[in-house]
Amino acid sequence: MIAVLKRGVTSEQKDNLCNWFESMGLSVNISEGDYHTIIGLIGDTSKVDIELLEGLSIIESVKRISEPYKKANRKFHEDPTIVDVSGVKIGGGNFQIIAGPCSVESEEQCLSIATSVRASGATLLRGGAFKPRTSPYDFQGLHAQGLQLLEEAKAKTGLPIVSEIMNINDIELFQNVDLIQVGARNMQNFDLLRELGKLNKPILLKRGLANTLKELLMSAEYIMAGGNENVILCERGIRTFETYTRNTLDLSAVPALHELTHLPVVVDPSHASGISRFVERMAMAAAAAGADGLMIEVHNDPEHALCDGAQSVTPAQFDRIAQKVRKILDAAND
Amino acid sequence: MIAVLKRGVTSEQKDNLCNWFESMGLSVNISEGDYHTIIGLIGDTSKVDIELLEGLSIIESVKRISEPYKKANRKFHEDPTIVDVSGVKIGGGNFQIIAGPCSVESEEQCLSIATSVRASGATLLRGGAFKPRTSPYDFQGLHAQGLQLLEEAKAKTGLPIVSEIMNINDIELFQNVDLIQVGARNMQNFDLLRELGKLNKPILLKRGLANTLKELLMSAEYIMAGGNENVILCERGIRTFETYTRNTLDLSAVPALHELTHLPVVVDPSHASGISRFVERMAMAAAAAGADGLMIEVHNDPEHALCDGAQSVTPAQFDRIAQKVRKILDAAND
Amino acid sequence: MIAVLKRGVTSEQKDNLCNWFESMGLSVNISEGDYHTIIGLIGDTSKVDIELLEGLSIIESVKRISEPYKKANRKFHEDPTIVDVSGVKIGGGNFQIIAGPCSVESEEQCLSIATSVRASGATLLRGGAFKPRTSPYDFQGLHAQGLQLLEEAKAKTGLPIVSEIMNINDIELFQNVDLIQVGARNMQNFDLLRELGKLNKPILLKRGLANTLKELLMSAEYIMAGGNENVILCERGIRTFETYTRNTLDLSAVPALHELTHLPVVVDPSHASGISRFVERMAMAAAAAGADGLMIEVHNDPEHALCDGAQSVTPAQFDRIAQKVRKILDAAND
């Protein structure tokens, strides 16, 4: 960590500051310039609170050299982590497709989609039972009953299941869910992350709408700091000024995260664009970018239902997407 | 609500759609153009799920005419709401200053700041007991003990207290807190909002870092839909590309919110800039912009403590700010 | 176009407004609701100034149904445009790679890179002679001499050349440049666009750092309105809150632009991330997303020169990228 002092700082202030750093077990290295004094801090700076430091009136700026996340950091864990979701491995060369309906609606819908996506090559079944909606008047999901329907579909198809949690108090309901998802709006719900860190179950952590990759990794660190290191990261589109697509899929996040962390990275092209006709191309692009998996929304009859999101593809479209993605993966690894 | 159909939609598709709208109790008005058909929907459209509608393959775009929030909407509630916080009124011409430390640290710190800000004109005492921190390794607050210290300061100074909640399960701990704050990162923690809607206690709802005013109002609507209409909105800076200040204070949010809603609007100039030397000017500007109140962080000894945020002012600086703000208010209302 | 009137507008105001619309040759269709009156305008609304309309005190909001760009609009020109750059075709199934140095530095550098990228499969040579730099103290390019060096490389390799223009007064210097590039910072330099619209030469128009796709298309329309319809669009990354990469490559722009316009779309993965080690993956992803071409920076000796951008790859890396991209294209079109 480097701290730049303002011009005019007295020797006494400088000494006090250095003593404080040394009291935290850090070594201090000082360079004096004409306009600035630069203090280099060597040692374990992950516990130094950068915002507090920046707040001191004698400090001009502070720069971290070491990242404040340790368990998620690839520097200290060179091999890629392979997360095992009830027998399905993700990461380190294991590519998986998670597919299923946006919301679980009925036994028939859930089972029909599960059967169909398994036939097309999906290896994990997703389905929403608790839905974060911006309006209190919109459908909020079937809750416990939705999870029940997912478990039945799992019993019949053998696909491990993935569903989103919104509330610490629901953790018990998720005991048969194989991969618990934290949605974008809860990426910085630190109390929820901390509780999930106490579980022995994989967590799929989605990037927030306006969050940086480092913030995503700090949120993963919250989970890992509690002892649960089975975290899968998910890029699902960020908010930009573009309004033609609902969000903007940031595919450079894939190589960037692979450089910063050892955790697997999956891409959700359905939420990112919010437009089902773009899912095929963006799924192919994500595979070409090196993602460890995809998460795709599939609906059995979008037109008839009159209540399915713009972002869901039909089982037939999903089958074609899965084939295209396999071809891209073969070409990329050729 | 207006729905624009794509070119080439068949009469049958159009009829199905119109029947569906009519089954929801809406009147339908159709205009046919050369390239598009426009459907105007008249009636209570707040229950129409706009994302679901946009998902239909026959729809080109949808535009709401009526806002999806009703209880927060000024159109249906012309007079400004005055929220009563244990006797201190905010809104509708009642301007209040909330002040206090970022984090509650000790009895002495808390009481000393409370006494001092009351003398300068603050009418509510703020203090953090549960702190949302991006790193799991940073100080997270004194929790129940912090709330206890605030209650003691309240007992001695008479100032009603304001503190941030992060977790549904902590609601019981907040029974003596007079105004419960929801932080920016929890603005869309819908389960938390829903629970707060069941209380009979004022809520201070902060705008999320990358959220629009309409999203803020939808979150207020979550609280109000549960029956708790005592909501105060807080502008505290949004994320922009500017990095010199931590966030960008959006003061046009003040007149904009006053137009869109009847709820009071307070401004937090401390978090917005993250720089204590800008707090005075931004507090003055917020008062000039028509805010119903301010929320300002005050620390008793920023230098010595070596652990206070860049955003806190000293009691002496706060006293000067409070005086300046009163002069601006007098000038603005002259 | 739809205009929503405010509540309380008088019949006379409504009549005046409708008369004004009709005087512009538009048909008017009125729906009256309880809270709003909606006016649908049918006819050629591309000349209605939407900002001016929104300015009227009786108007609540305005929504365009037809896009304000006509020549660039795919609705009126269904087949993809194939732009011919001195014999090299781009678009409509013709995929091309543009490669070359960020800045032209010397005869030897320029020719060596040109020879090498041609051998790897590049079909157009790029090189900067006029460089937009944020600091007046940074290297600004070799100007006329740089263009001269590009022309010599073209004479020896047969590759048509691409270079960026910054100034109307330089147009004459660009007479032997085969494809004139407009940089991101000049995307809304309307006077420059208008002059380029008078030429009979292809233009490569880059998307601005914070511009939407519709704004990009309006800028293309400026060029096309003058008679020059040979426009190639370029996605080169947009500004977001992510700082690990210099910009964020928006690959959903590729299918989105193919839907909105008939013009070809190329992707520049070098500028987008600003990190050479990400160029391979992002070039592959762009090909998978359906781009009509790529623009890649190549430098002959990044290390030795001590003055090459983080974003350039070596000729050997470029060769590998070109091979990977061809495999992805084959897989995508399989």
Place this chain on the structure above:
Amino acid sequence: MIAVLKRGVTSEQKDNLCNWFESMGLSVNISEGDYHTIIGLIGDTSKVDIELLEGLSIIESVKRISEPYKKANRKFHEDPTIVDVSGVKIGGGNFQIIAGPCSVESEEQCLSIATSVRASGATLLRGGAFKPRTSPYDFQGLHAQGLQLLEEAKAKTGLPIVSEIMNINDIELFQNVDLIQVGARNMQNFDLLRELGKLNKPILLKRGLANTLKELLMSAEYIMAGGNENVILCERGIRTFETYTRNTLDLSAVPALHELTHLPVVVDPSHASGISRFVERMAMAAAAAGADGLMIEVHNDPEHALCDGAQSVTPAQFDRIAQKVRKILDAAND
């Protein structure tokens, strides 16, 4: 400037790099940590190209300590600059209001508004003759004739005039314009800035829609580097995700710019919100924030004309705004 080297850099690479720095006249100070080597550079680093340095494969990151702008930097010029616009002083305690129509339309309109705003206390007359419009089909201004009408209004009222330039070739037409404005979209039109740096006439430089304050200062530096140090900066709203207002006025830019630079800072509340009914409050807030002046659009008869922007106020509204602003200034300076 500080450069952090990657782990595993060889001594030879390190020596080469240090020799290169020393060849630029810089002193080098090295700190070796377990994971990183930090190189501190002392001396005039304004000519070190930071992007080039970041591009080296041995570099992990680079941080500037000294800002790359010198002439605009308050560190080297402590007193505020007072710009003299044909006798009207701005900055250093001199507050001025620039007012006038968005576009100059006719002799009668221009003179009538000029007379009226002068009576209300405006000291400079603004008017657009060259209008940057996103659509080539929208009105682009009266050009030379518009400047002519402004000059006539100046002759009759004595108010110095302000108008926007879009094109190097128009400089001659602006010889009687007292303050030349560079619009937000041209903030990084570096060739235009360089030419304006050769004039002996004040320049009003507007901040770009998605630009940081440091980028604004680098653009000011382009003008100043040519010898023209009469630059006035203008905050006019930045692009954010908020859509209720057209842009978001960043008032913390006022104290921030006053800290970073000695140049005067004016605020344009009309363009920022795009909504005339917010201009009064935002003008008051800008004055309270410490701005050196305001720039306000005024139209003589918005309703009748049917072609005025939402952002213009009437002369009567302007008169009230000017009074309110004076009261706020008195209170702020009390």
